[in-house]
Amino acid sequence: MDEATFRHWSSKAADWGADYRQSLRDRPVRAQTAAGEIAGQIAQSPPETGEAMERIFEDFETIIVPGMTHWQHPRFFAYFPANAAPVSVVAEYLVTAVAAQCMLWQTSPAATELETKMLDWLRQAIGLPAGFSGVIQDSASSATLAAVLVMREKALAWNGNRAGLAANPRIRIYSSDQVHTSIDRAIWVSGIGEQNLVRIPTIGERRGMDCAALAAAIEADRKAGYIPAGIIACTGGTSVGACDDIAGVVRVAKEQGLYVHVDAAWAGAAMICEEFRELWRGVEGADSVVFNPHKWLGAQFDCSAHFLSNPDDLVRTLAIHPEFLKTHGQDGIINYSEWSVPLGRRFRALKLWFLLRFHGLSGLREMIRNHVRWAEALAERLRNEPGFEIVTEPVLSLFSFRHAGGSDADAHNLALVKAINDDGRIYLTQTRVDGRIAIRFQAGQFSMAEEDAETAFRTIVELAKKVV
Protein backbone atom coordinates (compact mmCIF):
# COMPACT_ATOMS: atom_id res chain seq x y z
CA MET A 1 0.00 0.00 0.00
CA ASP A 2 1.53 3.31 -1.00
CA GLU A 3 1.52 6.40 1.21
CA ALA A 4 -1.43 8.15 -0.43
CA THR A 5 -3.58 5.02 -0.35
CA PHE A 6 -2.68 4.41 3.30
CA ARG A 7 -3.66 7.99 4.13
CA HIS A 8 -6.96 7.66 2.24
CA TRP A 9 -8.04 4.42 3.88
CA SER A 10 -6.87 5.46 7.32
CA SER A 11 -9.11 8.55 7.19
CA LYS A 12 -11.91 6.51 5.69
CA ALA A 13 -11.65 4.05 8.61
CA ALA A 14 -11.72 6.90 11.15
CA ASP A 15 -14.74 8.47 9.42
CA TRP A 16 -16.46 5.12 9.31
CA GLY A 17 -15.83 4.73 13.07
CA ALA A 18 -17.43 8.10 13.83
CA ASP A 19 -20.47 7.34 11.63
CA TYR A 20 -20.76 3.91 13.22
CA ARG A 21 -20.84 5.32 16.73
CA GLN A 22 -23.52 7.79 15.66
CA SER A 23 -25.66 5.02 14.18
CA LEU A 24 -25.62 2.71 17.19
CA ARG A 25 -28.99 3.66 18.68
CA ASP A 26 -30.67 2.57 15.44
CA ARG A 27 -29.06 -0.87 15.36
CA PRO A 28 -30.17 -4.04 17.17
CA VAL A 29 -27.75 -4.54 20.07
CA ARG A 30 -27.09 -8.25 19.60
CA ALA A 31 -26.17 -9.58 16.15
CA GLN A 32 -29.31 -10.96 14.55
CA THR A 33 -27.54 -13.54 12.35
CA ALA A 34 -27.81 -17.31 12.39
CA ALA A 35 -24.82 -19.59 13.02
CA GLY A 36 -22.71 -20.01 9.87
CA GLU A 37 -24.34 -17.10 8.05
CA ILE A 38 -21.19 -14.98 8.05
CA ALA A 39 -18.77 -17.84 7.36
CA GLY A 40 -20.92 -18.77 4.37
CA GLN A 41 -20.13 -15.42 2.76
CA ILE A 42 -16.34 -15.68 3.12
CA ALA A 43 -14.31 -17.22 0.28
CA GLN A 44 -13.22 -20.83 0.86
CA SER A 45 -9.54 -20.10 0.10
CA PRO A 46 -7.24 -17.07 0.23
CA PRO A 47 -7.03 -15.02 -2.99
CA GLU A 48 -4.01 -15.68 -5.20
CA THR A 49 -3.83 -12.04 -6.29
CA GLY A 50 -4.54 -8.92 -4.26
CA GLU A 51 -7.98 -7.29 -4.33
CA ALA A 52 -9.04 -3.65 -4.48
CA MET A 53 -9.47 -1.93 -1.12
CA GLU A 54 -12.89 -0.62 -2.25
CA ARG A 55 -14.10 -4.20 -2.53
CA ILE A 56 -12.57 -5.30 0.77
CA PHE A 57 -14.06 -2.32 2.61
CA GLU A 58 -17.46 -2.88 1.02
CA ASP A 59 -17.41 -6.51 2.17
CA PHE A 60 -16.52 -5.36 5.66
CA GLU A 61 -19.65 -3.22 5.70
CA THR A 62 -22.02 -5.71 4.10
CA ILE A 63 -20.74 -9.04 5.49
CA ILE A 64 -18.97 -8.31 8.76
CA VAL A 65 -20.88 -5.44 10.38
CA PRO A 66 -24.29 -7.23 10.34
CA GLY A 67 -22.60 -10.08 12.20
CA MET A 68 -21.32 -7.87 14.99
CA THR A 69 -22.87 -7.52 18.43
CA HIS A 70 -22.53 -3.85 19.30
CA TRP A 71 -20.63 -3.66 22.55
CA GLN A 72 -20.59 0.15 22.41
CA HIS A 73 -24.36 0.34 22.02
CA PRO A 74 -25.88 2.55 24.73
CA ARG A 75 -28.40 -0.20 25.52
CA PHE A 76 -25.93 -3.06 25.97
CA PHE A 77 -26.92 -4.36 29.42
CA ALA A 78 -25.58 -7.93 29.09
CA TYR A 79 -22.51 -9.56 30.72
CA PHE A 80 -20.30 -6.66 31.86
CA PRO A 81 -19.44 -3.77 29.55
CA ALA A 82 -16.32 -3.52 27.41
CA ASN A 83 -16.45 0.22 27.26
CA ALA A 84 -14.39 2.13 24.73
CA ALA A 85 -14.74 5.87 25.25
CA PRO A 86 -14.22 7.70 21.95
CA VAL A 87 -11.06 9.31 23.28
CA SER A 88 -9.53 5.91 23.97
CA VAL A 89 -10.40 4.84 20.42
CA VAL A 90 -8.42 7.83 19.13
CA ALA A 91 -5.46 6.77 21.28
CA GLU A 92 -5.74 3.24 19.90
CA TYR A 93 -5.66 4.54 16.32
CA LEU A 94 -2.30 6.09 17.19
CA VAL A 95 -1.04 2.95 18.92
CA THR A 96 -2.06 0.92 15.89
CA ALA A 97 -0.28 3.30 13.54
CA VAL A 98 2.96 3.25 15.55
CA ALA A 99 2.58 -0.52 16.10
CA ALA A 100 5.40 -0.93 18.59
CA GLN A 101 6.16 -4.16 20.40
CA CYS A 102 6.77 -2.93 23.95
CA MET A 103 8.19 -5.99 25.70
CA LEU A 104 11.24 -4.22 27.16
CA TRP A 105 11.99 -0.68 28.26
CA GLN A 106 14.40 -0.28 25.36
CA THR A 107 11.90 -1.50 22.78
CA SER A 108 9.87 1.65 23.55
CA PRO A 109 10.87 3.61 26.65
CA ALA A 110 7.79 5.86 26.41
CA ALA A 111 5.44 2.87 26.58
CA THR A 112 7.13 1.53 29.72
CA GLU A 113 7.43 4.85 31.48
CA LEU A 114 3.87 5.89 30.65
CA GLU A 115 2.63 2.50 31.91
CA THR A 116 4.36 3.05 35.25
CA LYS A 117 2.81 6.51 35.52
CA MET A 118 -0.68 5.46 34.44
CA LEU A 119 -0.79 2.55 36.84
CA ASP A 120 0.21 4.94 39.59
CA TRP A 121 -2.57 7.34 38.51
CA LEU A 122 -5.05 4.46 38.62
CA ARG A 123 -3.72 3.30 41.99
CA GLN A 124 -4.37 6.74 43.42
CA ALA A 125 -7.73 6.95 41.68
CA ILE A 126 -9.06 3.76 43.29
CA GLY A 127 -7.51 4.50 46.69
CA LEU A 128 -4.85 1.79 46.94
CA PRO A 129 -1.88 2.74 49.16
CA ALA A 130 1.42 3.95 47.70
CA GLY A 131 3.13 0.60 48.35
CA PHE A 132 1.33 -1.02 45.39
CA SER A 133 3.02 -1.19 41.96
CA GLY A 134 1.03 -1.87 38.82
CA VAL A 135 1.32 -3.50 35.43
CA ILE A 136 -1.14 -3.71 32.53
CA GLN A 137 -2.08 -7.30 31.73
CA ASP A 138 -4.05 -8.31 28.64
CA SER A 139 -6.90 -9.67 30.75
CA ALA A 140 -8.01 -10.28 34.30
CA SER A 141 -7.62 -13.99 33.51
CA SER A 142 -3.91 -13.45 32.89
CA ALA A 143 -3.53 -11.43 36.09
CA THR A 144 -5.22 -14.18 38.07
CA LEU A 145 -3.08 -16.85 36.43
CA ALA A 146 0.03 -14.85 37.29
CA ALA A 147 -1.15 -14.51 40.90
CA VAL A 148 -1.85 -18.25 41.16
CA LEU A 149 1.62 -19.02 39.81
CA VAL A 150 3.12 -16.74 42.47
CA MET A 151 1.06 -18.56 45.13
CA ARG A 152 2.38 -21.89 43.81
CA GLU A 153 5.98 -20.69 43.70
CA LYS A 154 5.93 -19.20 47.19
CA ALA A 155 4.29 -22.32 48.62
CA LEU A 156 6.90 -24.54 46.96
CA ALA A 157 9.84 -22.39 48.09
CA TRP A 158 10.38 -21.13 44.52
CA ASN A 159 10.85 -24.61 43.17
CA GLY A 160 7.54 -25.15 41.34
CA ASN A 161 8.73 -23.73 38.02
CA ARG A 162 11.57 -26.23 37.99
CA ALA A 163 9.89 -29.21 39.61
CA GLY A 164 6.73 -28.88 37.52
CA LEU A 165 3.43 -30.61 38.09
CA ALA A 166 4.95 -33.43 40.13
CA ALA A 167 5.69 -30.99 42.94
CA ASN A 168 2.16 -29.64 43.12
CA PRO A 169 -0.41 -32.28 43.98
CA ARG A 170 -0.87 -31.13 47.54
CA ILE A 171 -1.17 -27.38 46.99
CA ARG A 172 -4.49 -25.85 47.90
CA ILE A 173 -6.13 -22.57 46.86
CA TYR A 174 -9.34 -21.21 48.39
CA SER A 175 -12.25 -19.22 46.92
CA SER A 176 -16.03 -19.09 47.01
CA ASP A 177 -18.23 -20.41 44.19
CA GLN A 178 -18.98 -16.80 43.16
CA VAL A 179 -15.63 -16.18 41.48
CA HIS A 180 -15.29 -16.04 37.70
CA THR A 181 -14.43 -19.24 35.84
CA SER A 182 -11.07 -17.69 34.91
CA ILE A 183 -10.07 -18.63 38.47
CA ASP A 184 -10.88 -22.30 37.79
CA ARG A 185 -8.84 -22.14 34.61
CA ALA A 186 -5.85 -20.57 36.37
CA ILE A 187 -5.92 -23.51 38.78
CA TRP A 188 -5.86 -26.06 35.93
CA VAL A 189 -3.30 -24.19 33.87
CA SER A 190 -0.94 -23.82 36.82
CA GLY A 191 -1.07 -27.59 37.28
CA ILE A 192 -2.59 -27.32 40.74
CA GLY A 193 -5.67 -29.23 39.61
CA GLU A 194 -9.34 -28.43 40.13
CA GLN A 195 -9.62 -30.87 43.04
CA ASN A 196 -7.32 -28.52 44.93
CA LEU A 197 -9.50 -25.44 44.50
CA VAL A 198 -11.40 -25.50 47.76
CA ARG A 199 -14.82 -23.80 47.62
CA ILE A 200 -15.69 -21.96 50.79
CA PRO A 201 -19.43 -21.52 51.50
CA THR A 202 -20.80 -17.99 51.26
CA ILE A 203 -22.92 -16.13 53.78
CA GLY A 204 -25.08 -13.01 53.89
CA GLU A 205 -26.67 -10.88 51.22
CA ARG A 206 -23.29 -10.08 49.71
CA ARG A 207 -22.58 -13.77 49.16
CA GLY A 208 -19.06 -13.44 50.58
CA MET A 209 -16.88 -16.27 51.87
CA ASP A 210 -17.59 -17.36 55.44
CA CYS A 211 -14.23 -16.42 56.97
CA ALA A 212 -14.62 -18.83 59.88
CA ALA A 213 -15.20 -21.67 57.40
CA LEU A 214 -12.19 -20.43 55.40
CA ALA A 215 -9.89 -20.58 58.43
CA ALA A 216 -11.25 -24.00 59.39
CA ALA A 217 -10.72 -25.38 55.86
CA ILE A 218 -7.11 -24.16 55.82
CA GLU A 219 -6.41 -25.69 59.24
CA ALA A 220 -7.99 -28.99 58.24
CA ASP A 221 -5.98 -29.11 55.01
CA ARG A 222 -2.74 -28.44 56.84
CA LYS A 223 -3.48 -31.27 59.25
CA ALA A 224 -4.21 -33.54 56.30
CA GLY A 225 -0.83 -32.78 54.76
CA TYR A 226 -1.87 -30.28 52.08
CA ILE A 227 0.04 -27.08 51.40
CA PRO A 228 -2.35 -24.10 51.60
CA ALA A 229 -0.95 -21.51 49.19
CA GLY A 230 -3.41 -18.68 48.62
CA ILE A 231 -6.91 -17.24 48.63
CA ILE A 232 -8.75 -15.71 45.68
CA ALA A 233 -11.36 -13.23 46.80
CA CYS A 234 -13.80 -11.29 44.66
CA THR A 235 -15.30 -7.85 44.74
CA GLY A 236 -18.22 -7.80 42.32
CA GLY A 237 -18.52 -11.42 41.14
CA THR A 238 -19.71 -11.90 37.58
CA SER A 239 -23.02 -13.61 38.27
CA VAL A 240 -24.66 -11.24 40.75
CA GLY A 241 -21.86 -9.02 42.07
CA ALA A 242 -20.84 -11.09 45.13
CA CYS A 243 -18.37 -9.35 47.42
CA ASP A 244 -16.10 -11.15 49.83
CA ASP A 245 -15.28 -9.56 53.17
CA ILE A 246 -11.78 -8.60 52.06
CA ALA A 247 -10.70 -7.43 55.53
CA GLY A 248 -11.81 -10.78 56.98
CA VAL A 249 -10.11 -12.76 54.21
CA VAL A 250 -6.88 -10.79 54.65
CA ARG A 251 -6.98 -11.39 58.40
CA VAL A 252 -7.23 -15.17 57.88
CA ALA A 253 -4.52 -15.03 55.20
CA LYS A 254 -2.12 -13.16 57.49
CA GLU A 255 -2.72 -15.62 60.33
CA GLN A 256 -2.08 -18.50 57.95
CA GLY A 257 0.75 -16.92 55.94
CA LEU A 258 -1.17 -17.12 52.64
CA TYR A 259 -1.13 -14.93 49.52
CA VAL A 260 -4.35 -13.03 48.66
CA HIS A 261 -5.46 -12.10 45.14
CA VAL A 262 -8.56 -9.91 44.77
CA ASP A 263 -10.50 -10.13 41.49
CA ALA A 264 -12.39 -6.86 41.07
CA ALA A 265 -12.36 -7.06 37.27
CA TRP A 266 -15.67 -5.20 36.93
CA ALA A 267 -16.26 -3.47 40.28
CA GLY A 268 -12.75 -2.05 40.62
CA ALA A 269 -13.59 0.85 38.29
CA ALA A 270 -16.27 2.02 40.75
CA MET A 271 -13.60 2.49 43.41
CA ILE A 272 -12.75 5.84 41.86
CA CYS A 273 -15.86 6.90 43.85
CA GLU A 274 -14.99 6.91 47.54
CA GLU A 275 -18.51 5.96 48.65
CA PHE A 276 -18.21 2.51 47.00
CA ARG A 277 -14.88 1.56 48.58
CA GLU A 278 -16.52 -0.08 51.57
CA LEU A 279 -17.30 -2.96 49.16
CA TRP A 280 -13.61 -3.91 49.27
CA ARG A 281 -12.74 -2.63 52.75
CA GLY A 282 -9.39 -4.12 53.75
CA VAL A 283 -8.04 -4.38 50.18
CA GLU A 284 -4.85 -2.60 51.22
CA GLY A 285 -3.85 -5.86 52.95
CA ALA A 286 -4.06 -7.91 49.73
CA ASP A 287 -0.97 -9.02 47.81
CA SER A 288 -2.48 -8.77 44.33
CA VAL A 289 -5.51 -6.88 42.97
CA VAL A 290 -6.87 -6.79 39.44
CA PHE A 291 -9.47 -4.60 37.78
CA ASN A 292 -10.29 -4.02 34.14
CA PRO A 293 -10.34 -0.38 32.99
CA HIS A 294 -11.62 -1.91 29.75
CA LYS A 295 -14.82 -2.96 31.47
CA TRP A 296 -16.41 0.04 33.14
CA LEU A 297 -13.87 2.86 32.95
CA GLY A 298 -13.84 3.37 29.19
CA ALA A 299 -10.34 2.24 28.20
CA GLN A 300 -10.66 0.38 24.92
CA PHE A 301 -10.34 -3.41 25.25
CA ASP A 302 -7.90 -4.77 26.29
CA CYS A 303 -6.56 -3.22 29.48
CA SER A 304 -6.34 -4.98 32.85
CA ALA A 305 -4.71 -3.13 35.73
CA HIS A 306 -2.87 -5.54 38.01
CA PHE A 307 -1.53 -4.15 41.31
CA LEU A 308 1.01 -5.93 43.48
CA SER A 309 2.23 -5.17 46.97
CA ASN A 310 5.49 -6.93 46.10
CA PRO A 311 6.16 -7.14 42.36
CA ASP A 312 9.47 -8.93 43.04
CA ASP A 313 7.48 -12.11 43.76
CA LEU A 314 5.84 -11.86 40.34
CA VAL A 315 9.09 -11.17 38.51
CA ARG A 316 10.78 -14.03 40.32
CA THR A 317 7.98 -16.30 39.12
CA LEU A 318 7.66 -15.14 35.51
CA ALA A 319 10.86 -13.49 34.27
CA ILE A 320 12.80 -15.18 31.49
CA HIS A 321 16.31 -14.12 30.57
CA PRO A 322 17.55 -15.41 27.21
CA GLU A 323 20.59 -13.55 25.93
CA PHE A 324 18.70 -11.57 23.30
CA LEU A 325 16.43 -10.06 25.97
CA LYS A 326 19.20 -8.89 28.27
CA THR A 327 19.26 -5.13 28.55
CA HIS A 328 22.96 -4.94 29.39
CA GLY A 329 23.82 -2.40 32.02
CA GLN A 330 20.40 -0.79 32.15
CA ASP A 331 19.53 -1.90 35.66
CA GLY A 332 16.92 0.10 37.48
CA ILE A 333 14.53 0.12 34.54
CA ILE A 334 11.36 -1.94 34.27
CA ASN A 335 10.86 -4.60 31.61
CA TYR A 336 7.16 -5.28 31.95
CA SER A 337 7.37 -8.52 29.98
CA GLU A 338 8.89 -9.94 33.16
CA TRP A 339 5.61 -9.21 34.94
CA SER A 340 3.34 -11.22 32.64
CA VAL A 341 3.00 -14.57 30.86
CA PRO A 342 3.16 -13.18 27.28
CA LEU A 343 6.49 -11.76 26.18
CA GLY A 344 5.23 -9.36 23.52
CA ARG A 345 3.23 -6.37 24.73
CA ARG A 346 0.98 -3.80 23.09
CA PHE A 347 1.26 -0.14 24.06
CA ARG A 348 -1.80 -0.09 26.29
CA ALA A 349 -0.99 2.86 28.53
CA LEU A 350 -1.62 5.53 25.88
CA LYS A 351 -5.40 5.07 25.92
CA LEU A 352 -5.40 5.43 29.70
CA TRP A 353 -3.44 8.67 29.46
CA PHE A 354 -5.83 10.07 26.87
CA LEU A 355 -8.91 8.84 28.77
CA LEU A 356 -7.91 10.11 32.21
CA ARG A 357 -6.77 13.47 30.90
CA PHE A 358 -9.78 14.08 28.66
CA HIS A 359 -12.52 13.10 31.11
CA GLY A 360 -10.75 13.70 34.40
CA LEU A 361 -11.69 11.57 37.39
CA SER A 362 -14.75 13.72 38.05
CA GLY A 363 -16.13 12.97 34.57
CA LEU A 364 -15.64 9.24 35.03
CA ARG A 365 -17.12 9.33 38.54
CA GLU A 366 -20.22 11.05 37.20
CA MET A 367 -20.67 8.30 34.60
CA ILE A 368 -20.34 5.53 37.20
CA ARG A 369 -22.65 7.24 39.69
CA ASN A 370 -25.26 7.72 36.96
CA HIS A 371 -25.11 4.05 36.05
CA VAL A 372 -25.55 3.02 39.67
CA ARG A 373 -28.47 5.42 40.12
CA TRP A 374 -30.21 4.33 36.91
CA ALA A 375 -29.79 0.63 37.72
CA GLU A 376 -31.18 1.14 41.23
CA ALA A 377 -34.14 3.09 39.85
CA LEU A 378 -34.87 0.39 37.27
CA ALA A 379 -34.74 -2.31 39.96
CA GLU A 380 -37.30 -0.32 41.98
CA ARG A 381 -39.62 0.04 39.00
CA LEU A 382 -39.44 -3.67 38.19
CA ARG A 383 -40.03 -4.57 41.85
CA ASN A 384 -43.27 -2.59 41.73
CA GLU A 385 -44.40 -4.10 38.45
CA PRO A 386 -46.86 -7.04 38.77
CA GLY A 387 -45.24 -10.41 38.05
CA PHE A 388 -41.65 -9.24 38.58
CA GLU A 389 -39.36 -10.16 41.44
CA ILE A 390 -35.93 -8.72 42.24
CA VAL A 391 -33.76 -11.79 42.85
CA THR A 392 -30.55 -10.06 43.90
CA GLU A 393 -30.44 -6.43 45.01
CA PRO A 394 -28.27 -3.97 43.09
CA VAL A 395 -24.55 -4.22 43.75
CA LEU A 396 -23.30 -1.02 42.15
CA SER A 397 -25.08 -1.13 38.76
CA LEU A 398 -25.86 -4.87 38.63
CA PHE A 399 -29.03 -6.62 39.80
CA SER A 400 -31.02 -9.66 38.76
CA PHE A 401 -34.74 -10.23 38.39
CA ARG A 402 -37.24 -12.86 37.42
CA HIS A 403 -40.70 -12.79 35.87
CA ALA A 404 -43.44 -15.15 36.98
CA GLY A 405 -45.09 -17.06 34.19
CA GLY A 406 -45.71 -20.49 32.74
CA SER A 407 -45.47 -23.78 34.60
CA ASP A 408 -41.67 -23.89 34.30
CA ALA A 409 -40.22 -20.65 35.71
CA ASP A 410 -36.70 -21.29 34.35
CA ALA A 411 -37.97 -21.99 30.83
CA HIS A 412 -40.19 -18.90 30.99
CA ASN A 413 -37.31 -16.60 31.97
CA LEU A 414 -34.99 -18.10 29.36
CA ALA A 415 -37.72 -17.52 26.78
CA LEU A 416 -38.02 -13.92 27.99
CA VAL A 417 -34.26 -13.33 27.59
CA LYS A 418 -34.43 -14.77 24.09
CA ALA A 419 -37.43 -12.62 23.15
CA ILE A 420 -35.68 -9.51 24.48
CA ASN A 421 -32.48 -10.19 22.56
CA ASP A 422 -34.30 -11.12 19.36
CA ASP A 423 -36.22 -7.85 19.66
CA GLY A 424 -32.90 -6.00 19.56
CA ARG A 425 -33.69 -2.81 21.49
CA ILE A 426 -31.70 -3.99 24.51
CA TYR A 427 -29.37 -6.87 25.30
CA LEU A 428 -29.50 -8.90 28.53
CA THR A 429 -28.06 -12.20 29.76
CA GLN A 430 -29.18 -14.75 32.29
CA THR A 431 -27.49 -16.38 35.26
CA ARG A 432 -28.37 -18.99 37.85
CA VAL A 433 -29.00 -17.90 41.44
CA ASP A 434 -29.41 -20.64 44.06
CA GLY A 435 -30.10 -23.09 41.27
CA ARG A 436 -32.75 -21.03 39.47
CA ILE A 437 -32.55 -18.90 36.33
CA ALA A 438 -32.51 -15.14 36.89
CA ILE A 439 -32.03 -12.32 34.39
CA ARG A 440 -29.09 -9.97 34.94
CA PHE A 441 -29.18 -6.27 34.26
CA GLN A 442 -26.07 -4.11 34.44
CA ALA A 443 -25.76 -0.49 33.39
CA GLY A 444 -22.29 0.45 32.26
CA GLN A 445 -22.20 1.94 28.78
CA PHE A 446 -20.18 5.07 28.26
CA SER A 447 -22.86 6.53 25.99
CA MET A 448 -25.85 5.37 28.05
CA ALA A 449 -28.43 8.03 28.96
CA GLU A 450 -31.31 7.87 31.43
CA GLU A 451 -33.75 7.36 28.54
CA ASP A 452 -31.99 4.06 27.79
CA ALA A 453 -33.00 2.75 31.22
CA GLU A 454 -36.55 3.84 30.36
CA THR A 455 -36.35 1.88 27.07
CA ALA A 456 -35.06 -1.14 29.03
CA PHE A 457 -38.04 -0.95 31.39
CA ARG A 458 -40.58 -0.65 28.60
CA THR A 459 -39.01 -3.44 26.55
CA ILE A 460 -38.80 -5.88 29.47
CA VAL A 461 -42.39 -5.27 30.61
CA GLU A 462 -43.81 -5.34 27.08
CA LEU A 463 -42.08 -8.60 26.12
CA ALA A 464 -42.83 -10.30 29.44
CA LYS A 465 -46.52 -9.91 28.61
CA LYS A 466 -46.01 -11.51 25.20
CA VAL A 467 -43.85 -14.48 26.13
CA VAL A 468 -45.76 -17.66 26.73
Ligand code: PLP
Ligand atom coordinates in the same frame (compact mmCIF):
# COMPACT_ATOMS: atom_id res chain seq x y z
N1 PLP B 1 -13.32 -11.65 36.74
C1 PLP B 1 -14.57 -11.18 36.68
C2 PLP B 1 -15.28 -10.80 37.94
C3 PLP B 1 -15.20 -11.03 35.44
O1 PLP B 1 -16.46 -10.59 35.38
C4 PLP B 1 -14.50 -11.38 34.28
C5 PLP B 1 -15.14 -11.23 32.96
O2 PLP B 1 -16.22 -10.75 32.80
C6 PLP B 1 -13.20 -11.86 34.39
C7 PLP B 1 -12.63 -12.00 35.63
C8 PLP B 1 -12.40 -12.25 33.19
O3 PLP B 1 -11.97 -11.09 32.58
P1 PLP B 1 -10.99 -11.11 31.33
O4 PLP B 1 -11.87 -11.22 30.14
O5 PLP B 1 -10.31 -9.76 31.41
O6 PLP B 1 -10.06 -12.23 31.49
